[in-house]
Amino acid sequence: MFQWLQTFMAVFEVKNFTKAAEKLFISQPTVSLHIQKLEELTGSDLFFRNGRNHAIPTESAKLLYLRAKQLNSLWETSLNDIKQLQGNTRITYHIGASQTIGVYLLPQVLPPLQKAFPNHDFVVHIANSTIIFNKVETRDYQVGLVESPMIAPLIERAVFSYDSLVLAGNQDSELWLLRESGSGIRAYTEQFFQQENIIPEQKMEIASNEAILNMLQQGFGKTLLSNLSIRDTVIFPTPEPIKRALFQIHHSEFPQDEVQIAMYELLLDTFR
Known part of the structure; x- marks a missing residue:
């Protein structure tokens, strides 16, 4: 049955029976047989x-995949x-980190x-x-570090620090530089727009803090960003202070391992 599940996960990920067969180096009829079983x-x-051979997952498949x-x-x-236990192995351990934490905090x-x-x-x-929430939920990552206040049924989270959000760039500019949907800073930016009744006249979406900072340093656009990422960038305060929690997350159905515990203490x- 374990082999059937391996085949199933491959089909789920590539959404195609033939491509799954190629990925697993087995025949397409074998893939079909495993799914049938x-x-x-x-x-x-x-x-x-x-x-x-295009395969669209059902709701049952989504649950089974998880x-x-x-x-x-x-x-x-x-x-x-x-x-x-035998003392002869190295362990590969995956850590997921959102950009501000991954660039400015985790290296320490x-x-x-x-x-x-x-x-x-x-x-x-x-x-x-x-993405990190999803990867921790499927156990592709053993632990995650995120800035978003989102919650998920299978995820436990613990606050390890806080940062503040500031406005940066050319405040007279009509162009807002935004992170992509799904990022923690994007969620806070949209909340800020609603609170301040802001409808951006122009906006540009960029999936990189560093790229946004480089544009700001050229005097191009404005944005909401973490005080942790400020370099030689003009900043000005938000109408109301914006403080956000930074979380370590792990899968709730698996006990915390020694790496997770040690990293949280570090x-x-x-940073507290």
Whole structure:
């Protein structure tokens, strides 16, 4: 059954039976058979077929995918734990961080974290808060660091620090520079627009804090950004102070591991 689930996850991710077969180096009929067996086992259709082996996931498939990812993560963790008992393995550990935290805060705690866990190979993923929530939920990332106040049923979060948001750039400009939807700063910016009854006459969406800062330094546009990211940028206060929490998140159905606990303590000691 585990092989069936591996096949199912591949089809779910690429939305195509033939591409899933190529990804797994098995035949397309084998992919179809594995999906058929799972559908018989669950008593539910998992994909709507839409010509040329295109597969559209059903609601049952979305739930099964989440559980299958969790099961796969638990299996990999168990293998790592067993190997670690034998003292002959290195552990790959994935950390997701939203841009402000990932660029300005996380680098300060990574050196002591690596020193505390020398047998871990840490992989840091910089993405927006929505992506990190999703990846922690599916256990692609063991832990996440986010700036968004969003919540999710399977996610537990804990505040480790706060930052403040300021207006930056040319305040006479009609152009607002915005982060992409799904980012923590975008959610706060839209909330700020509503509170101040602002309807941007011009706006540009850029999925990078650094790119936005570079444009501001050229005197181009204005934006709302974290005080942590201020460089040689003209800033001015918001009508009302905007303070936001910074969170560490993990999957609620998995116990916190020693890395998560140690990293949270490092974050508290460094930034509270």
